Amino acid sequence: MKIISYNINGVRAAIKKGLIEWIKNINPDVICLQEIKAFKDQFDEKLFLDLGFHCFWHSAKKKGYSGVAILCKKKPNKVIYGMGEDKIDSEGRVLKIEYDTLSIYSVYFPSGSSGEIRQNYKMWFLGKFLKFWLKKLNKFHQQTQYSNFTKAYMKWCRNDGSIRLNYRYYVYSTC
Secondary structure, X not given: OEEEEEEOOOHHHHHHOOHHHHHHHHOOOEEEEEOOOOXXXXXXXXXXXXXXXXXXXXXXXXXXXXXXXXXXXXXXXXXXXXXXXXXXXXOOOXXXXXXXXXXEEEEOOOOOOOOHHHHHHHHHXXXXXXXXXXXXXXXXXXXXXXXXXXXXXXXXXXEOOEEEEEEEOOOEEEO
8 A cells, every 4th residue: 555644734725736737747655645634525535535545524613724634545444532621622633544453644743843832732732642552553454544643654563462663754654
């Protein structure tokens, strides 16, 4: 399975800059997008549907702010929008799809660079996300998370009761 993650810094701008052609050329099975900065009714979703994708969008409540998406060619068994934490979910930061033996997350981590309040929020978010993630681990189910977290791809698996964490500094993966 070819999975790609891309912080697009606005889906409408990315479409104008050739996102659809790029997707056609790369031909991924799954695309995790961060920073979509739009509601579904603000752009032509049909552009993605015509490429054979099932589209799942989790926008922030605030217009033009953050948001994540997952586009996948194989329909998932389940889609989970957010973490059940309103302060996080209102910013559209976490989206998860589940298949029989694989879960894929698209996560937009807060930066914390604008000052102490947002840095504290980022640290709070990281703690909440780690607890959320660990609760979802299953030794027969691989979880893969794609995000803008220090521009890294992270893969956490639970094998025989232990947790393994691998960092790879690229955003393309084949499962």
